[in-house]
Amino acid sequence: MIVTESLSKRFPRVTALDRLSVDIGPGVTGLVGANGAGKSTLIKILLGLSPATEGRAAVLGLDVATEGAAIRERVGYMPEHDCLPPDVSATEFVVHMARMSGLPPTAARERTADTLRHVGLYEERYRPIGGYSTGMKQRVKLAQALVHDPRLVFLDEPTNGLDPVGRDEMLGLIRRIHTDFGISVLVTSHLLGELERTCDHVVVVDGGKLLRSSSTTDFTQSTTTLAVEVTDSDTHPDGTRALREALHARGVDTHDDGGGLPGAGHILLLTAQGEETYDLVRDTVAGLGLGLVRMEQRRHHISEVFTRDEQRKEAVGHGG
Numbered sequence: 049m050i051v052t053e054s055l056s057k058r059f060p061r062v063t064a065l066d067r068l069s070v071d072i073g074p075g076v077t078g079l080v081g082a083n084g085a086g087k088s089t090l091i092k093i094l095l096g097l098s099p100a101t102e103g104r105a106a107v108l109g110l111d112v113a114t115e116g117a118a119i120r121e122r123v124g125y126m127p128e129h130d131c132l133p134p135d136v137s138a139t140e141f142v143v144h145m146a147r148m149s150g151l152p153p154t155a156a157r158e159r160t161a162d163t164l165r166h167v168g169l170y171e172e173r174y175r176p177i178g179g180y181s182t183g184m185k186q187r188v189k190l191a192q193a194l195v196h197d198p199r200l201v202f203l204d205e206p207t208n209g210l211d212p213v214g215r216d217e218m219l220g221l222i223r224r225i226h227t228d229f230g231i232s233v234l235v236t237s238h239l240l241g242e243l244e245r246t247c248d249h250v251v252v253v254d255g256g257k258l259l260r261s262s263s264t265t266d267f268t269q270s271t272t273t274l275a276v277e278v279t280d281s282d283t284h285p286d287g288t289r290a291l292r293e294a295l296h297a298r299g300v301d302t303h304d305d306g307g308g309l310p311g312a313g314h315i316l317l318l319t320a321q322g323e324e325t326y327d328l329v330r331d332t333v334a335g336l337g338l339g340l341v342r343m344e345q346r347r348h349h350i351s352e353v354f355t356r357d358e359q360r361k362e363a364v365g366h367g368g
């Protein structure tokens with residue numbers, strides 16, 4: 049679906065993409081990277097909207113440098129930022145976008161009704177977009193990307209600004225774009241955790257470079273972080289500390305969750321090596337006489353993956 053070869057994009061002060069080579073097949077693919085990693089830049093190059101400084105890329109077999117218009121006919125695009133006119137209704141806007149894509153008037157109206165229903169906008173679709181919630185606006189942006197029945201869609205941070213329920217609904221919709229309509233999806237996010245659940249394949253970029261490209265199953269297996277929370281007890285007034293020391297004595301390193309979430313200081317994070325780690329933690333907690341509040345696989349923030357990859361690279365470097 050998408051192939052890039054040593055693709056680079058340099059701005060005067062920053063290299064947004066640095067010799068990126070990646071091959072993305074059909075299905076739902078997540079493009080993950082911290083803010084500024086180069087995700088939006090890659091999408092713009094793939095749509096033929098911005099020229100690469102070096103290297104080559106093809107989308108659906110079409111060259112991004114010379115066949116941008118043909119690519120945009122076949123690919124839908126949901127941009128990251130708010131780009132909707134406030135004074136028109138979702139129906140008017142999406143019909144307009146369908147007409148812009150070359151659909152005749154009747155087909156444009158029919159496709160608009162179908163697509164808005166598919167993304168979950170019903171009677172609201174006749175009201176001006178200016179009064180919509182963020183979630184409804186994201187749905188309109190998604191609908192305009194799908195209305196011309198593309199083979200592939202690029203969704204740039206579609207869950208931005210949504211609350212947890214809105215995120216889950218959006219992720220469900222994205223999955224169904226592929227399962228119900230056979231449309232392939234490239235979706236960006238700075239949160240690996242949410243893409244793990246939605247994508248078949250994940251591509252991680254950092255500083256414009258490819259950090260990893262692998263199937264989601266490979267990815268999650270190699271990045272299993274456990275979050276453990278325990279109670280205090282009379283014997284151990286600081287239960288977390290007691291557990292940290294006991295685990296350390298058994299050769300398991302932990303670190304505190306610095307995520308800034310309420311109560312985050314009381315959560316210990318550690319890397320699970322398999323079932324044995326779960327057993328070891330459970331037995332250690334029981335041995336200390338503490339209560340186990342939770343032990344769960346943690347959603348990963350992308351920075352953890354970067355850290356782990358850097359550590360692995362260093363380890364490989366030292367070994368060789």
Ligand SMILES: Nc1ncnc2c1ncn2[C@@H]1O[C@H](COP(=O)(O)OP(=O)(O)OP(=O)(O)O)[C@@H](O)[C@H]1O
Pocket residue numbers: 059060062063064081082083084085086087088089090128205
């Ligand atoms: N037109 C531009 N001129 C100069 N620098 C740019 C331009 N567009 C992007 N950049 C820079 O290139 C880098 C990559 O930006 P890009 O928008 O692709 O990142 P991103 O991964 O999509 O992050 P975000 O989600 O925050 O948009 C950033 O350092 C950004 O400041």
